[in-house]
Amino acid sequence: MSSLTVHLPSKKRKTYTWLYFLLPSIAIMLVFFIYPILLTFFYSFTNLALTGESAKELKFIGLDNYIHMFQDPTVKVSIWNTLIFLFGSAVIGQQVLGFLIALLMKHKSKMFRRVIGTIVLAGWVTPEIVCALCLYSFFGDEGTLNSIISFFGIPGITWLYTVPMLTIILANIWHGTAFSMLVFQAALDDVPREIEEAAVMDGASKWQNLTRIIIPVIKDTITTNMMLVTLQTLGVFGLIYAMTGGGPGTSTTTLPIFMYNQAFVNYQLGYGTAISLLLLIIGVVLSLFYIRSMK
Amino acid sequence: MNTKQRNAVYRIMPYTVLILIGICFILPLLWVFVASVDSNAMQSLKIPHRLTGANYVDVITSSANQRAFVIGLIMSVGQAIIVVILALLAAYPLSRYQLKYKKSFMLTILFMTSLPITAVMVPVYQLFLSLKLYDNIAGVVLFYVASSMPYGIWMLKNFMDSVPNDLEEAAWVDGASVFAGIRKVVAPLMVPGICTVAIFTFSGSWGNFFVPYILLQNPDNFPASLKLYQFFGQYGMVDYGKLAAFSMLYATPSIIMYILSQRFMSKGFGLQGGTKG
Numbered sequence: 293m294s295s296l297t298v299h300l301p302s303k304k305r306k307t308y309t310w311l312y313f314l315l316p317s318i319a320i321m322l323v324f325f326i327y328p329i330l331l332t333f334f335y336s337f338t339n340l341a342l343t344g345e346s347a348k349e350l351k352f353i354g355l356d357n358y359i360h361m362f363q364d365p366t367v368k369v370s371i372w373n374t375l376i377f378l379f380g381s382a383v384i385g386q387q388v389l390g391f392l393i394a395l396l397m398k399h400k401s402k403m404f405r406r407v408i409g410t411i412v413l414a415g416w417v418t419p420e421i422v423c424a425l426c427l428y429s430f431f432g433d434e435g436t437l438n439s440i441i442s443f444f445g446i447p448g449i450t451w452l453y454t455v456p457m458l459t460i461i462l463a464n465i466w467h468g469t470a471f472s473m474l475v476f477q478a479a480l481d482d483v484p485r486e487i488e489e490a491a492v493m494d495g496a497s498k499w500q501n502l503t504r505i506i507i508p509v510i511k512d513t514i515t516t517n518m519m520l521v522t523l524q525t526l527g528v529f530g531l532i533y534a535m536t537g538g539g540p541g542t543s544t545t546t547l548p549i550f551m552y553n554q555a556f557v558n559y560q561l562g563y564g565t566a567i568s569l570l571l572l573i574i575g576v577v578l579s580l581f582y583i584r585s586m587k
Numbered sequence: 588m589n590t591k592q593r594n595a596v597y598r599i600m601p602y603t604v605l606i607l608i609g610i611c612f613i614l615p616l617l618w619v620f621v622a623s624v625d626s627n628a629m630q631s632l633k634i635p636h637r638l639t640g641a642n643y644v645d646v647i648t649s650s651a652n653q654r655a656f657v658i659g660l661i662m663s664v665g666q667a668i669i670v671v672i673l674a675l676l677a678a679y680p681l682s683r684y685q686l687k688y689k690k691s692f693m694l695t696i697l698f699m700t701s702l703p704i705t706a707v708m709v710p711v712y713q714l715f716l717s718l719k720l721y722d723n724i725a726g727v728v729l730f731y732v733a734s735s736m737p738y739g740i741w742m743l744k745n746f747m748d749s750v751p752n753d754l755e756e757a758a759w760v761d762g763a764s765v766f767a768g769i770r771k772v773v774a775p776l777m778v779p780g781i782c783t784v785a786i787f788t789f790s791g792s793w794g795n796f797f798v799p800y801i802l803l804q805n806p807d808n809f810p811a812s813l814k815l816y817q818f819f820g821q822y823g824m825v826d827y828g829k830l831a832a833f834s835m836l837y838a839t840p841s842i843i844m845y846i847l848s849q850r851f852m853s854k855g856f857g858l859q860g861g862t863k864g
Binding site: 317318327328331332393404407411412414415421422424425427429430439498524526529533548565568 | 606765
C-alpha cells in the first residue's frame with residue numbers, strides 16, 4: 293500500500309495527508325485480515341498443533357499436510373458434500389427459486405407481492421442459529437413436517453437421519469433465497485418493457501420471452517449473483533453445525549465443518565489451515581470461472 | 588383445453604405456486620412464534636395449550652441471558668461505530684484524491700469483501716492466542732472491524748463520490764480544516780450511506796456464530812448467538828417454549844435493523860451500479 297502516490301494536478305493539498313486517512317483502516321486490515329490469510333499459506337506447510345509432540349516445536353513439514361489431504365478419504369467426502377450443498381442450495385435452490393419467485397411476482401398486485409415477499413425475507417433476516425433451530429424442529433422426529441404428513445396417513449420419517457443433506461440444503465435455501473429474490477426483482481424491473489411487448493407482438497410465447505429476452509438481458513446480474521451466493525454458501529458453518537453437526541457419520545460434513553473438526557476437535561491446526569486453503573482456492577476458482585463466463 | 592381455459596390456468600398458476608412457496612417458508616417461522624407463547628410447546632407446530640408470557644419472562648429475567656444480550660450489543664454496536672469512522676476516513680482520499688494505484692486498491696477491497704471468513708478462522712485463532720487476545724471481547728470486536736472494513740470502505744467510497752466537491756471547498760475557503768470539512772459537510776450529506784453501512788455491519792456480527800465460537804471460551808463472555816447455541820445444545824430438547832422465546836428476542840434486533848435499512852436503501856438491490864471504480 294506504500295506505493296500509492298499522489299498526483300497533485302491543480303489544487304494544492306498537503307502531499308501525504310491521504311496516508312493518515314487510510315492508515316488506521318489499512319493497519320487493522322493488515323493485522324487482523326491480510327496477515328491471517330498469509331498465515332494460512334504458511335501454517336499449511338507446518339505441523340502446527342495444540343497438543344502432543346508437535347505442539348512443542350513448530351516444524352516445516354513441506355507438502356505433508358497436502359499429501360495427507362489427498363490420501364484422507366474424509367477429504368474427498370467433504371469436497372463432494374460441499375459441492376452437493378453448493379449446487380443444491382446455492383445454484384439450484386437460491387438462484388433458481390429466487391428467480392422464479394421474482395418472475396412470478398412480476399405484475400402481481402402490490403399487496404400480494406408484499407405478503408409473499410415479507411415471508412421469504414423473514415427467513416433471510418433471521419440469524420442463522422435461529423434458522424437452524426426453526427428448521428431443526430421443522431424436520432425433527434416429532435416436528436411440524438411429520439405432523440403434516442401423518443395427518444395424511446403417511447408414517448413419519450426421521451428426516452435428519454435419513455436425508456440429512458436434503459435437510460441442510462433446504463435450510464440454506466430457506467435462509468438465503470430472499471437475497472437472490474431481491475436481486476432478481478431489481479433486475480427484472482430494469483428489463484425494458486418495450487422489448488418484451490415487441491416480442492409478444494411478434495408472437496413470442498411466454499417461454500421464448502423468458503429464454504430469448506429476459507435471461508439474455510439480465511445475464512450479468514445472474515452471473516454476479518451466482519458468484520456472491522456461491523461464496524456465501526461455501527463458508528456456511530453455523531447452520532449445518534447446529535442442525536446436524538456434520539453427521540450422522542460424515543454425511544453432512546462440508547469443508548468448513550471438516551476444517552473445524554481437524555483444527556479444534558483433533559487440534560491439528562496445520563492440517564486445518566491446509567483445508568481452509570483448499571476452501572479459499574475453490575472459492576477463487578469458482579469466482580474466476582463465473583467472471584470468465586460473464587465476458 | 589380451449590384458449591379460455593388455458594388463459595385461466597396461466598392466470599391462476601403463478602398465484603398457486605407463490606402461495607405454496609409462501610406456506611413452505613412460513614411454517615418453520617410460525618413454529619418459533621407460536622411456541623414462544625405456548626405454555627406447553629412441543630417440537631411440532633400446534634395450537635397453543637395456553638397462551639403465556641412466562642417463557643419470555645423466564646428468558647428476560649435470567650441474569651446470564653441479560654449479560655449475553657448486553658455483550659452482543661456492545662460487540663455489534665462497537666463494531667458498527669468503529670467501522671463507520673475508519674471507513675469514512677479511508678473513503679475520503681479514495682474518493683477525493685487522484686491516487687496512482689487507486690483502481691487496483693479498490694479491486695482488492697472488492698475481492699476481500701467476498702472472501703469467506705470461515706477460511707481464515709484457524710490462523711486468526713492462532714494469532715489471537717499469540718497476541719493474548721483469545722477469549723477477549725475487545726479482540727472479537729477488532730476482528731469484526733477488520734473483516735467488515737472492506738465492505739465499509741467500498742460502500743462509503745461510492746456514497747462519497749456522489750457528494751459534490753463544491754460544498755466542501757466552500758467550507759475550506761471559510762477556514763475549515765479537512766477534518767472539519769468531513770465532519771460538518773461531507774458526513775451529514777452521507778447519512779443514508781452511513782446508516783446502511785452501520786446497519787449491515789451490526790446485523791452481520793449480531794447474527795454471527797462462528798467467529799465468537801472460535802475466539803471465545805469462557806461462557807461469561809458469550810454473546811447472544813453463542814448463548815442460544817448453548818441453550819439449544821443443553822436444554823433444547825426439553826424446553827422448546829423458552830428456546831423459542833430466546834430465539835424471538837435474539838432475532839428482534841436483526842428484524843428491526845432490516846426494517847430501518849429499508850428507509851435508507853433507496854436504490855434497492857441492483858448489482859449493476861456497484862462496479863464503478
